[in-house]
Amino acid sequence: MNKWKSLLITTLLMVLPLAACETAPEQTQASNGDTQATSSKPTSRLDTVKSRGKLICGVDGGIPGFSYVDQNGNYSGIDVDVCKAVAAALFNDPSAVEYRNLDATERFTALSSGEVDMLARNTTWTISRDTSVGLEFAPTTFYDGQGMMVRADSGMKTLKDMQGKSICVEAGTTSELNLTDNLRKQGVEAETVTFQQADPAYAAYAEGRCDGMTSDKSQLIARRSNLPNPEEHILLDVTMSKEPLGPVTINNDSAWFDTVKWVTYALIEAEELGITQANVDEMKNSTDPTIKRFLGLEGDLGTGMGLSNDFAYNVIKQVGNYGEVYDRNLGKQSQFKLDRGLNDLWTNGGLLYSPPFR
């Protein structure tokens, strides 16, 4: 009998916490909405984030210029600024963000399981990710293309020269697929060595395990600055793919997707309207109705989304417009000095175009 008593107690001890996990969220769901994943009635992540008071943002954390953690644990980069912009729109506080470093294969699971609210992690917008993987892509914040980095003294000029060579690539990325496609197209047989994480992949390239390293060009340029002798490495003059990178949210949650989408557009629209971090307060006195609507002085664009009416003002005041974000992280004021190129406003021959704020 003693045995059975102990069995019963053991079973109960094992089961009770599980049962508690299962039922507790449902009870508290109405109050804090923190449990979109376990609730039977779909709640928007927008409410979850608002009641939490903090945004959880999935980033890479290892790519200078996009998302990079420095020695003091501070995050910087264009992706990080998108997270900050969303936090500024929601809470008027760009520091109300908790960052999660995710590698390429973890990111979608982390998003769909609700561990992070959104991704701002160099994620390429593709049809299969948008549809069958179950994601929503906010506007592209960086138009990129896949490149190939090789050693300057290797004498390689084109992909054809990579016959019989080995190429390092990060697992779970579009780079992996594009590389395969491009090699197939050109009839080149090369060995691809796939790494789970970017750090070992670049280390393997630096150590000479691979003759080439492929990824998005911006990433290669950023990562090259971390290699032992950056000047010994060059990018081949090939672009293997289109890589539109932008923030990502989960499928079937329009309210939350709209928030992220329009905060991103707000960055672009602000640049087009000439509103900067410095002059945003002055702009409040503008007579232009478009600017007044954008900054929330007229109309109800913000409240219609479930945000405060001056969300765009907060974003620009705290983070700056797209041009400022770009210059700070990748452009003139950064170590990379990348041209705007495709990432300029449509009025300047680029691809950035925000639908009207009206």
Added chain:
Amino acid sequence: MVERKKQTIPIWRDERFWRIALQILAVLIFVGIVALLMGNLNRNLAQQGNNFGFGFLKNEAGFSISETLIPYKPKDPYSQVLLAGLANSLRVMILGMILTTIVGVLAGIASFSENWLLRQLNRVYVEVVRNTPLLLQLFFWYFAVFFSLPKPQDMIKLPGPIFMSKRGIAIPWPANTLNVWIGLLVLGIGIIVAIFIWRSRIQLMTEKAESGQPQLIALIIIAIISILIIIFGLGWQAPKIIATGGTEGGLNLTLELSALLTGLVFYTGAFIAEIVRAGIQSVPKGQWEAAKSLGLKSGLVMRLVIFPQALRVMIPSLNSQYMNLAKNSSLAIAIGYPDLYAVANTTYNQTGRPIEVFLLIMAAYLSINLIISLSMNLLNKTVQIKER
């Protein structure tokens, strides 16, 4: 008589009732939890617009992997790439188990060596390797040891020929032709015949006191034929250096495979060394003394008296080490070896189906480990004391 009338004790005091009721309760609770979790899963999947199913396995995989045992091309379906990953995993596991047994047994026996230096070196090996994380050791082997090989242009050339460079280690290897397989078959038969002759020879020598000379001659002939087959009959292909800087022909062990295999073999080997040491120490001292008093040399004491007894203690623990090796092989992903876990990782990331893919991975590792366990249990049965 009085006690007979008390046969109808209340049901809550009936031990038999509780035995069954508690079991039913436990099953119900378990089923309830599973149902709750499954319901939760379905609801969430439906919310994201996904349905549970394995149909995605027929889609084109589209990514390439660096080395395969079975044919695989990027245009093959996901099921094929997963199979290729499984084959790569099995390759590491099987090679790893064989090599780690050799390393472990040698290191275990070395701890009894009379050579002071050997004993201490062995001790350092076991303690250092056993007490540091395997992942760290894999990075060590990969980045520190194998990456210190020279670039392909100035590769190390060893007689054999063996070529070592950052592109891998190329060794001679039999060609994949019919003749080679026939040769291997003959070799296998030769080994089995040799074992039978050896046994009957010992029987004849010990029980009938014969010289065993004809059997010995037969064994020598088999050995000579085998050596001839190994040298000439297997069509060894020597690796050759080709113009683009790599090697061609033979077997090219990539750095990833080499590092993973070395790491796993030495890590598990250290544990096996301890198991072997414990097994040998578990044999009573009297057995050593008895064997020595019969005039056996110390090598023979170990081989004929001590080791067979130690084996009985060792095999159950070895079982769990082999299973550990099989599971640890999934760390391959850290150093870029395309094993089952690595390709499955890419697969679920591309298809957005983590649950289905993880079920497949779990099923695969579970089956592999159950097979290991089963075969070790069979082996265990054969070495246990047979009661007569």
